[in-house]
Amino acid sequence: MDRTAPLRQRIYQMLMESQFWPPGQMQAYQRDQLAQLLRHAKATVPFYKARLDPVFKKNGGIDWSRWREIPIVTRADLRERRTELLALELPPGHGPTKDFSTSGSSGVPVTVTATAIASAAKSAATQRMRTLHKLNSSRNYATFVFPHQFKGTVFNDGETPAWSCEAQDGGIKSIKINLFLPDSRKLEILARENVGSLSHLPNTAEILAYENNKLGKPLRLESFLFYGQRISDEQRQKVEESFGARCISIYSSKEAGLMASQCPASNHLHIAAELVFLEVLDENNVPCAPGETGRVVVTPLYSTAQPLIRYEQGDVATLGDGCNCGSELPVLLHVDGRQDPIFRFPGRLGNEVLIDKSMLQKTLRAAAVQMAQTKELKFEIRYIADADAAPAAKAKINRHLRQVLHPMLDFEYRRLAEIPRNAGGKQQRFVREFA
Numbered sequence: 001m002d003r004t005a006p007l008r009q010r011i012y013q014m015l016m017e018s019q020f021w022p023p024g025q026m027q028a029y030q031r032d033q034l035a036q037l038l039r040h041a042k043a044t045v046p047f048y049k050a051r052l053d054p055v056f057k058k059n060g061g062i063d064w065s066r067w068r069e070i071p072i073v074t075r076a077d078l079r080e081r082r083t084e085l086l087a088l089e090l091p092p093g094h095g096p097t098k099d100f101s102t103s104g105s106s107g108v109p110v111t112v113t114a115t116a117i118a119s120a121a122k123s124a125a126t127q128r129m130r131t132l133h134k135l136n137s138s139r140n141y142a143t144f145v146f147p148h149q150f151k152g153t154v155f156n157d158g159e160t161p162a163w164s165c166e167a168q169d170g171g172i173k174s175i176k177i178n179l180f181l182p183d184s185r186k187l188e189i190l191a192r193e194n195v196g197s198l199s200h201l202p203n204t205a206e207i208l209a210y211e212n213n214k215l216g217k218p219l220r221l222e223s224f225l226f227y228g229q230r231i232s233d234e235q236r237q238k239v240e241e242s243f244g245a246r247c248i249s250i251y252s253s254k255e256a257g258l259m260a261s262q263c264p265a266s267n268h269l270h271i272a273a274e275l276v277f278l279e280v281l282d283e284n285n286v287p288c289a290p291g292e293t294g295r296v297v298v299t300p301l302y303s304t305a306q307p308l309i310r311y312e313q314g315d316v317a318t319l320g321d322g323c324n325c326g327s328e329l330p331v332l333l334h335v336d337g338r339q340d341p342i343f344r345f346p347g348r349l350g351n352e353v354l355i356d357k358s359m360l361q362k363t364l365r366a367a368a369v370q371m372a373q374t375k376e377l378k379f380e381i382r383y384i385a386d387a388d389a390a391p392a393a394k395a396k397i398n399r400h401l402r403q404v405l406h407p408m409l410d411f412e413y414r415r416l417a418e419i420p421r422n423a424g425g426k427q428q429r430f431v432r433e434f435a
């Protein structure tokens with residue numbers, strides 16, 4: 001039995017009410033939570049010993065007008081000063097803690113330590129999203145994972161670990177399917193396990209819809225939950241048509257938990273302001289106005305084990321201006337996270353999530369790698385390294401990519417001084433350079 005269930009239930013009950021709080025009440029709540037977090041961080045986290053000084057008044061009160069003087073925490077801080085960022089002790093009732101690793105767009109992993117209370121809050125916010133979208137709770141839910149992430153009973157296809165099944169509260173099962181199985185097999189398992197709700201990236205959904213449409217009787221799903229990349233209108237339409245599924249976007253990260261989820265009445269998102277103080281800042285670190293686009297900087301309110309006070313999430317978002325669905329929670333019109341292309345091969349599509357990025361980087365001894373599909377069956381692998389990769393290294397990578405993408409692929413390797421930028425000035429890990 002999940003020992004945090006009562007805590008999650010209490011938070012859920014609050015969330016069902018707090019979504020209607022007037023903005024002033026929400027601000028007072030956030031400031032109360034932030035004040036506790038700031039005091040905790042200053043007292044117990046070496047990284048914040050002096051960093052928060054601008055907001056602390058002589059009498060110990062908080063000067064909110066100076067909030068923006070708190071320096072922004074970067075991903076490099078999280079990577080290089082992880083130990084300093086850990087709290088020496090936790091507030092009562094916040095433990096135990098758990099570590100998560102996340103690799104993000106740079107491909108360099110960081111480790112995040114979260115408290116039990118933060119995990120319970122994330123589950124409660126997910127439960128609120130499910131309630132608001134009227135998702136039927138009687139069907140199972142599934143996602144695609146690497147086999148080492150399986151939980152519960154494992155089922156194999158011959159020698160290959162195929163999926164795992166774990167009982168949840170209320171008789172629901174959580175199904176985790178091996179990401180590397182052929183899409184046709186994934187669809188069979190989803191049908192067999194009575195999955196109603198699937199969650200993964202928009203590109204995975206689009207590729208699965210492409211396979212689903214080949215079936216005589218396509219699989220029907222109740223909902224598709226999207227994490228990570230922004231879903232385009234075209235992708236939304238393809239997935240809705242193929243599966244008859246409602247598409248729901250969720251903005252979350254390992255560092256900050258669930259930050260926003262789609263409004264039940266519209267395609268924009270509502271910020272989970274009870275769990276995270278989310279700022280959208282322009283290039284001068286000034287808060288954006290509604291309609292403006294800026295960088296997302298977050299302060300997760302429950303992150304007491306490894307406080308992240310003004311953490312640069314690495315995404316760009318556009319602020320909205322309220323919503324007429326009844327919720328008072330602030331609106332994000334959209335979040336532009338990483339956008340990776342779908343590779344196109346004769347008769348099938350290819351998903352970058354299957355590529356072992358850290359293996360590529362290590363094998364090439366590269367600081368950065370870009371994979372460009374230059375023709376239907378050809379990739380150019382561009383990398384920054386001190387020396388050319390050895391033939392054995394290239395052979396190892398070729399084998400992997402032929403296995404996970406397409407067996408007929410051809411490769412060319414180019415060692416460069418800099419990864420080329422796209423029209424928008426971004427250096428992307430994966431690009432498709434033919435129509």
Ligand SMILES: [Zn+2]
Pocket residue numbers: 263264265266270323324325326327
């Ligand atoms: Zn709304």
